[in-house]
Amino acid sequence: MLKLIALVTMIIDHVGVVIILSIPSATEPIITFGTMQMSMYSMFRITGRLAFPLYVFLLVEGFLHTHDRKKYGINLFAFAIISEIPWNLEHTGSLFYAEQNVFFTLFFGYVGICCYENFKNDNIKKILALSGLFILSFVFKADYGVKGYCFILFMYIMRKDKITKSLIGSCFFSLQPVILISFLIMSLYNGERGFIKGKVLKYLFYILYPLHIFVLYLIKLRYIGYS
Numbered sequence: 001m002l003k004l005i006a007l008v009t010m011i012i013d014h015v016g017v018v019i020i021l022s023i024p025s026a027t028e029p030i031i032t033f034g035t036m037q038m039s040m041y042s043m044f045r046i047t048g049r050l051a052f053p054l055y056v057f058l059l060v061e062g063f064l065h066t067h068d069r070k071k072y073g074i075n076l077f078a079f080a081i082i083s084e085i086p087w088n089l090e091h092t093g094s095l096f097y098a099e100q101n102v103f104f105t106l107f108f109g110y111v112g113i114c115c116y117e118n119f120k121n122d123n124i125k126k127i128l129a130l131s132g133l134f135i136l137s138f139v140f141k142a143d144y145g146v147k148g149y150c151f152i153l154f155m156y157i158m159r160k161d162k163i164t165k166s167l168i169g170s171c172f173f174s175l176q177p178v179i180l181i182s183f184l185i186m187s188l189y190n191g192e193r194g195f196i197k198g199k200v201l202k203y204l205f206y207i208l209y210p211l212h213i214f215v216l217y218l219i220k221l222r223y224i225g226y227s
Helices: 002-018 040-048 051-065 069-092 102-118 123-140 145-157 162-171 179-187 198-223
Strands: 029-033 036-039
Touching: 002 040, 002 051, 002 179, 002 198, 036 040, 051 069, 051 102, 051 145, 051 179, 069 102, 069 198, 102 123, 102 145, 123 145, 145 162, 162 179
Parallel strands: none
Antiparallel strands: 029 036
16 A cells, blocks of 8 residues: 555656646646645645655665565666666656656665665775765766665664654655655554565556656657657
């Protein structure tokens, strides 16, 4: 269920960026709460803010429960490469885009967790490895950038302290109140494996990332166009 919530909210976020923002009236206020105004576009983006913290939580759980950590990392890197062309097309309509897709962020964070564990008794190697990955995440300009990389490490290190993790974790995203909903959803996790079992469903959730991005690119290309 966590995977489904993360997937749906991510798609809503991307629809907001790629499709909804192109609608002339999308940024005009349609709901007002006191001094706060919300547009159709902001509603899509706010909903989408739930996705990344949930994916990071799932990444940490994946690291803790996978039977093959090396293969897990290879899968993340492989889909980062696979997703790059759809990602570039979605944002620019061409094969080049200065920023990289979120799979690279997840990959760098995952490798960071591995280094944190492998070098937990050697602080010098641990600091060098984590710093090197920090620099890579900056150079690659992966989605969420160095903030996303640091957030992944934070979520792993603070995984047993739900309250601190929730309060400080929200600060990574400029104290956006909606982020607390992500942490509330995480707190409902019972630690048991859900209905998504087997390699077919497992890889389907990987494939849906580049697939939905490519579909959004085709929709924008056909009905909106790239300037």
